[in-house]
Amino acid sequence: MNALKSVLRKHKLVTILYLQELALFFIIFIPLTIWFHSQTSRNYFGTTFTVDIFPEVLAKGGAPVVAAIFIILTFLLFILFRIYLMGGIFDSLMGKYSGFPHLMSESARHFPRFLLLFFVYGIPLLILSAIFSKLTGSVASHSPDQSMPVTMMIINRVIALLLSILFSFWHTCARFKTIISGKTKISFCIKGKHFLWFAGYQIVSVIFLFVFAGLSVILLTKSGTGLMIAGFLSMQIGLYGRNLFKLASYKVVS
Amino acid sequence: MDTKETKGFGYCKITGLTLNGENAMGKFHYISDVPNPESFGIFWKDEVSKDVRPDRTIGLIQLPEPLNPGESIILKIEFETKFPRVFARTGYWQTFFMAGQWFPKMAVFQGEKGWNCHLFHYRSEFFADFAHYKVALTVPKDYVVGSTGYLKNETTTGNTKTLTFEVDNVHDFAWTAWNHWKVATDQWKHVKLFLLYPPGHEKTVHRQFEALKAAFSGYAELCGEDYPYKKFTLVDPPMQASGAGGMEYPMLVTGMFPSTLTPAGIRIPETVIVHEFGHNYFYGMLASNEFEDAWMDEGMNSFGTAYAMNRHYKYDLDFPFLKMDGFDEARMGFGTYKGPDFPGKAAWEFSPGGGYSNLSYNKPTIYFRTLENMLGKEKFLQIFHTYFARFKFKHPAPEDFLGIVKEVGGDQAEDFIRRMLYTRDKIDYAVTEATSGKIPRFVGLKAFQPVPDAKKNKKKDKTRYQNTITVENRGNFQFPVTVVATLKDGSKQEFKWDGKNGWHRFEFESASPMTVAIVDPDRIYACDVSLKNNAVTLEPRTGGSMNKLALTISQIIQMVFNVTSLAI
Known part of the structure; x- marks a missing residue:
């Protein structure tokens, strides 16, 4: 729990990480809202909002293609900026938070090495996840029992989560070592107690997010502006909490 | 056929033929083996293309002398069928078998028009005559069998058992056999319902029977008469053999349950079940020519599906934030069609690019719905009641139906449906x-x-x-x-x-x-x-709805991005 307390004391780091997610929300939400409103004003969908909007408006004029390109580009920028931010955040986790400008300069300093580490751990993780997915898929497709695909899907998800945690642990260790040594360092060590705390915080962070996201879905299915705002807030609380526990897991390793 | 030729594919070939008890194999020829097959006038000239040529899907038996009205002959045909790995409709997966279109079928004799039989096309379906069927199936003892017809006899010999099925007045016969089938039963009025489902689908049984009963009630209301047979079998094939799903045969249809996780609000399994059952009316009993007039079975039945689904469930897609019924689906599908075709064509005459499905299924659905709104439900149903009463167990043609539309609905109604079928006229x-x-x-x-x-x-x-x-x-x-x-x-x-x-x-x-x-x-x-x-x-x-939709999409993206960056 010390790690969590420590991160709570440095809550500005959590806020910075969350603000990236909030910025992402607005980058999507604002143009989407403007576009929806422009498509629906002064016609049928301004009167009666029905499912016809999908083929009538959304599926025409190349909108899906433009949206897909926009989302892919946004995703790439999101990942790159997150890798970038992690340099400063990791540095601050090891010492003390010395303000946003310092965090950004440290982020810039560590970015090339952190980007390399991202690929070093990310690519094998993807390959291993694909292999396990193929194996569980094969077991499911050969069984007459139709509940097997569901079982295998759960097993697959659990394996993917465990692999992610394992690779994230190695990735985190490597990033701290890289900051300390000033050189790119690879790590595949597992220290039992640290790993368990790390995994615990990671799992709690995912559960926290899913609980609040679920609540958000429930609220958004109800009508009313108040409930819509509550649904939005629920999701944002989930994301903030997720980042809090995630940083706590990193703090364990520092 | 050698191994190379049949590897991975199925076939059905004639191995013996007797005519009034005498060997007549010499009188049998595949249409691909006879010179100038067009001269027989069996298929249409425009059926032959670069990809579709006379092949071994049609055989000719040349009688030594003409068969006059009132005379009869007895043909005994021996055949051998190899099932393919399930791709579409028929075949096997491991020990699972779904047998459709598995035996040589007689062409339909149409009096002065002669024999009606067409080449095998990618899109077209089937056309056959009503008959009495008696089928004996010998399978391993531990297999469960479902089929068209009624089980009349079952005998066991060693590790096999032979089941004999019989039924009158059907024009096709399908069966399934698998040692993993589980069986559930239910009842709708006088009809005993059987559901064959794979292990793991136990929790879907209620959903499937509910959909089946909704179909029985919906089509009885639409056509004015209850399903007349006393037995019906719904087959829920395993997903590994999903190609067998979503197909109709008399007294037996195959549904489709993509996953046990399919939410109750996504009524795809229900829609498939209702649609395939509906074919027992529009195909099974109103046996129109599916080769030439696909809209008469698929179009009318798609309307019937939307009608029955709407009647029982209201929506096909039913979430608090998204609702859609079958008529919406059909309109949205048809709205995307910009091609040159119209429904009143033979299956092979449609241009490539989605015209066949859209025009055979979607267009009739929404035009019939429009007709229902224009005439009022009572008069509209009278059209279908009259059509069913007059043409059940027959082979109705487009003019038969149009005649009834005119008789009951009047000139404007008939003109509306005729233009739907034979023009690109639209309402906007x-x-x-x-x-x-x-x-x-x-x-x-x-x-x-x-x-x-x-x-x-x-x-x-x-x-x-x-x-x-x-x-x-x-x-x-x-x-x-x-x-x-x-x-x-x-x-x-x-x-x-x-x-x-x-x-x-x-x-x-x-x-x-x-x-x-x-x-x-x-x-x-x-x-x-x-x-x-x-x-x-x-x-x-609708500003609030727009905001909520944009908010939901943005949050989904936020969530996906966050989860994807789990290891960063």
Whole structure:
């Protein structure tokens, strides 16, 4: 729990990480809202909002293609900026938070090495996840029992989560070592107690997010502006909490 | 056929033939083996293309002498069938078998028109005559069998068992066998229902029977008569053999349950079950020619599916934030079609690019729905009741149905359906302009006189608005339509337009400004190809929905990005 307390004391780091997610929300939400409103004003969908909007408006004029390109580009920028931010955040986790400008300069300093580490751990993780997915898929497709695909899907998800945690642990260790040594360092060590705390915080962070996201879905299915705002807030609380526990897991390793 | 030729594929070949007890194999020829096969007039000339040529899917038996009216012969045909790995409709997966189109089928003799039989096309389906079927199946003892017909006898010999099925008045016979089948039973009126489902689908049994019963009730209402047989089998194939799913045979159909996780609000399994059952009416009993007139089974049945689903469930897609019924689906599907075809064509005559499915399924569905709205439910159902009563267990042709539409619904109804079938005529009403503005008050000398306060409020009440609505008929039909103006105070003004002369402008004064002008507000013309232009909104009312949709999509993206960056 010390790690969590420590991160709570440095809550500005959590806020910075969350603000990236909030910025992402607005980058999507604002143009989407403007576009929806422009498509629906002064016609049928301004009167009666029905499912016809999908083929009538959304599926025409190349909108899906433009949206897909926009989302892919946004995703790439999101990942790159997150890798970038992690340099400063990791540095601050090891010492003390010395303000946003310092965090950004440290982020810039560590970015090339952190980007390399991202690929070093990310690519094998993807390959291993694909292999396990193929194996569980094969077991499911050969069984007459139709509940097997569901079982295998759960097993697959659990394996993917465990692999992610394992690779994230190695990735985190490597990033701290890289900051300390000033050189790119690879790590595949597992220290039992640290790993368990790390995994615990990671799992709690995912559960926290899913609980609040679920609540958000429930609220958004109800009508009313108040409930819509509550649904939005629920999701944002989930994301903030997720980042809090995630940083706590990193703090364990520092 | 050698191994190379059949590897991975199935086949059905004739191995023996007797005519009145005498060997007649010499009189049998595959149509691909006879010179100038077109000369027999069995298939249409335009059926032959670069990809489709006379092949071994049609065989000819040349009788030594003509068979005169009232005479009969006895043909005994021996055949060998190898099932393919399930790809579409028929075949095997591991020990699972679904047998459809597995035996040589007699062509349909149509009197002066001769024999009706077509080449095998990618899109077209089947056409056969009603007959008495008696089928004996020998399978391993631990296999469960489901089939067309009634089980008359079962005997066991060693590790195998032989089941004999019989039935009158069907035009096809299908069966399934698997050692993993689980069986559930239920009852609808006089009909014993069987569901064959794979292990793991136990929790779907209730959903499947509910859908099946909804189909029985819905089609009984639409066609005016209950399903006449006493048994019905629904087959829920394993997903590894999903190619066998979603197919119709008399007294047996295959459904499709993609996953045990399919939410209750996604009624794809229900829609498939209802649709395939519906074919027992539109194909099974009203045995139209599926090669030549796909709309008569698929189109009418797609309408029947939407009708039965709507009647029982209301929506096919049913979530608090998203609801859609079968008519919406059909309209949206048809709305995307921009090709040159119309439904009244043989299957192979459709141009590539989705025309066959869209026009055979979607277009008739929404045009029949429009006809129902135009005529009223009672008269509309009378058309289908008459059609079923008159042509059940026969081979109705398009003119048979159109004749009944005219007889019951009148000339306009018949013209509407005929143009749906044989033209690209469409319905598209639009509000092209709507304005609402204050009427300027005349300012005369009296206006300069001092006005007491009490009268000032009265003056406000006298503010009047001049409103105009311009409607356009962008389609090809000239049907009357309703136009409704909604005013800010909630009141409504209704106008009628005969749909003629291309466009019309309504002008009216009101005490409250107009906020919405909408043409065909009750969606009488369910086949209107674009709803987007059916209204002009001066004060949009769906801003909240738009915000919520944008918010939801943005949050989904936020969530996905966050989870994807788990290891960073």
